[in-house]
Amino acid sequence: AQSVTQLGSHVSVSEGALVLLRCNYSSSVPPYLFWYVQYPNQGLQLLLKYTSAATLVKGINGFEAEFKKSETSFHLTKPSAHMSDAAEYFCAVSPPGGGADGLTFGKGTHLIIQP
Amino acid sequence: GAGVSQTPSNKVTEKGKYVELRCDPISGHTALYWYRQSLGQGPEFLIYFQGTGAADDSGLPNDRFFAVRPEGSVSTLKIQRTERGDSAVYLCASSPGLAVDTQYFGPGTRLTVL
Numbered sequence: 001a002q003s004v005t006q007l008g009s010h011v012s013v014s015e016g017a018l019v020l021l022r023c024n025y026s027s028s029v030p031p032y033l034f035w036y037v038q039y040p041n042q043g044l045q046l047l048l049k050y051t052s053a054a055t056l057v058k059g060i061n062g063f064e065a066e067f068k069k070s071e072t073s074f075h076l077t078k079p080s081a082h083m084s085d086a087a088e089y090f091c092a093v094s095p096p097g098g099g100a101d102g103l104t105f106g107k108g109t110h111l112i113i114q115p
Numbered sequence: 116g117a118g119v120s121q122t123p124s125n126k127v128t129e130k131g132k133y134v135e136l137r138c139d140p141i142s143g144h145t146a147l148y149w150y151r152q153s154l155g156q157g158p159e160f161l162i163y164f165q166g167t168g169a170a171d172d173s174g175l176p177n178d179r180f181f182a183v184r185p186e187g188s189v190s191t192l193k194i195q196r197t198e199r200g201d202s203a204v205y206l207c208a209s210s211p212g213l214a215v216d217t218q219y220f221g222p223g224t225r226l227t228v229l
Binding site: 004009034036041042043044045046049090092101102103104105106107108 | 118119148150155156157158159160161162163170171174206208217218219220221222223
């Protein structure tokens with residue numbers, strides 16, 4: 001069975017500071033990995049995805065993530081936080097083999113931006 | 116173009132009642148997914164359709180939950196004999212096809228069972 005662990009249910013950073021949101025996965029085969037963002041009262045929006053091409057993936061709004069197989073990690077980073085980045089962030093893993101079945105999500109990390 | 120839409124946006128019902136939640140996927144998307152998101156948790160997979168058929172319903176918690184997609188487009192999630200523990204946001208997503216594609220999510224239906 002697959003699982004996703006997001007360390008830190010809440011992360012607080014100052015505006016302009018580095019954002020680092022942690023995600024570790026467990027999967028029997030190399031998975032596909034996703035980061036989604038959820039703003040209050042809105043649906044989930046895809047930030048970026050890893051599908052076995054380049055291990056460093058760039059997404060929207062200046063976010064990027066690096067797939068590290070040896071560490072089974074897919075941490076999300078942004079060099080400089082903006083107030084508009086305050087939201088809930090979810091890491092998700094695809095089924096083994098990359099099929100089109102449902103994703104397995106982590107519990108989420110609430111990102112707080114301090115002015 | 117239009118995204119995934121879900122109706123109603125909010126539904127309040129009483130314990131034991133029957134509810135239906137509707138999802139309109141992005142036009143042309145063959146894959147459709149239902150997830151449930153409880154307070155403070157990530158979305159939990161319920162069921163996945165490829166066309167009209169349920170390709171994977173392993174996430175449905177029990178036989179009170181049922182979903183249909185009769186014409187391969189709109190889907191309805193049906194919950195019988197609702198319980199207070201069914202209270203959650205029910206999310207629908209769609210994607211273009213068979214491979215691992217981005218899933219596009221709707222805004223969700225917030226279900227409250229009193």
